[in-house]
Amino acid sequence: MRVTICQTEPKLLDIQHNLEDVIERIRKSCDNGAELILFPELALTGYFVGSRYHEVALTVDSPEIQKLVKATRGTAAVVGFIEESHSMNFYNAALVAVDGKIQYCYRKLNLPNYGVFEEKKYFSGGKHIPVFKLGKFNIAVFICNDLWHPSLPYLGIAQKADLFVTIFNSSQGSMGDEFSNIESWSVINTFYSRIFGIYNLCANRVGEESLEKRREEDRGPEDNEDHPDSFRFWGGSEIINPFGQRIAQARLYDQDEIHAEIDKDMLRKKKILLPYLRNDDPHFTHRELTRILYSEKD
Numbered sequence: 001m002r003v004t005i006c007q008t009e010p011k012l013l014d015i016q017h018n019l020e021d022v023i024e025r026i027r028k029s030c031d032n033g034a035e036l037i038l039f040p041e042l043a044l045t046g047y048f049v050g051s052r053y054h055e056v057a058l059t060v061d062s063p064e065i066q067k068l069v070k071a072t073r074g075t076a077a078v079v080g081f082i083e084e085s086h087s088m089n090f091y092n093a094a095l096v097a098v099d100g101k102i103q104y105c106y107r108k109l110n111l112p113n114y115g116v117f118e119e120k121k122y123f124s125g126g127k128h129i130p131v132f133k134l135g136k137f138n139i140a141v142f143i144c145n146d147l148w149h150p151s152l153p154y155l156g157i158a159q160k161a162d163l164f165v166t167i168f169n170s171s172q173g174s175m176g177d178e179f180s181n182i183e184s185w186s187v188i189n190t191f192y193s194r195i196f197g198i199y200n201l202c203a204n205r206v207g208e209e210s211l212e213k214r215r216e217e218d219r220g221p222e223d224n225e226d227h228p229d230s231f232r233f234w235g236g237s238e239i240i241n242p243f244g245q246r247i248a249q250a251r252l253y254d255q256d257e258i259h260a261e262i263d264k265d266m267l268r269k270k271k272i273l274l275p276y277l278r279n280d281d282p283h284f285t286h287r288e289l290t291r292i293l294y295s296e297k298d
Helices: 015-031 050-056 063-070 146-147 151-158 181-196 212-216 264-273 282-293
Strands: 002-006 037-038 077-083 088-097 099-108 132-136 138-143 162-165 199-203 206-210 230-234 239-241 246-249 254-260
Touching: 002 015, 002 199, 015 037, 015 063, 037 199, 050 077, 063 077, 063 088, 063 138, 077 162, 088 138, 099 138, 138 146, 138 151, 146 151, 146 162, 146 181, 151 181, 151 282, 162 181, 181 199, 181 239, 181 282, 239 254, 246 254
Parallel strands: 002 037, 037 077, 138 162, 162 199
Antiparallel strands: 002 254, 077 088, 088 099, 132 138, 199 239, 206 230, 239 246
16 A cells, blocks of 8 residues: 655644645645555644634534545545534544545544643543554554553554554654654654554654744743744654664655555564564453452552
8 A cells, every 4th residue: 555644834723725735735645646645733723723723623514624535535644633523622633534535533632731732721632542444454543642652552453453643743842952852753653663563654744833922822921931932843754664664754844745655464574573462462451450440459
């Protein structure tokens, strides 16, 4: 299966521009033979939406989403956006569309709420880790901070996922000067591929967004000195094979597209040579969690 990652530079709060860019890239990638096309987290809105999140939220019935879904005829795409449910909850979500139809919207589960991150202030959390079938592959989708909580990728593996789609927005300085996001994501992305024996398709974004004006409106002036005024998203999207090897990597700081052929035989080879999960027992995990959560404590 041929996959493409589109490393884009969304304009903050500009749905129309971002939508047109995504649709054009889907069409071009489809024409070039891509069977699965990936875009970063919040590709339709930008990241630091703040209290204006509801202005750029879309329902699955909205004309914008329907237009986007229609563009996936003949291919499949995963696109980050803000989803508004019919009950008027808002989610950091990923639209999963295949051949002109919506499979589902994956809703980010672990919403960061520290430092410059305020997702839990505005968004509801998801409740499920679904897996969908595309061709010969079982695919699980994750959004950014979800991959920093190992129990969630494991739930994908327990459903026989053999390919992870990981979309995120990672910028320099957002976690402080002593923490390298580039290094940390490199470790995380390869770790899951190597341990679980899966392909990991990792889509980050590029560009710069400023918090200066939003801080003046939403925060007190005492917070302005704690964090830089703008954040530069570094890109570096990558495709990792089941042995933890990078088979494609996008440029840093620039828009880019990367491609790879995903091979079922490679998955089989890894399971034969390094069968880490051969004796994994989800029932044991369930029993132990039940004991830990509900047994009487001394």
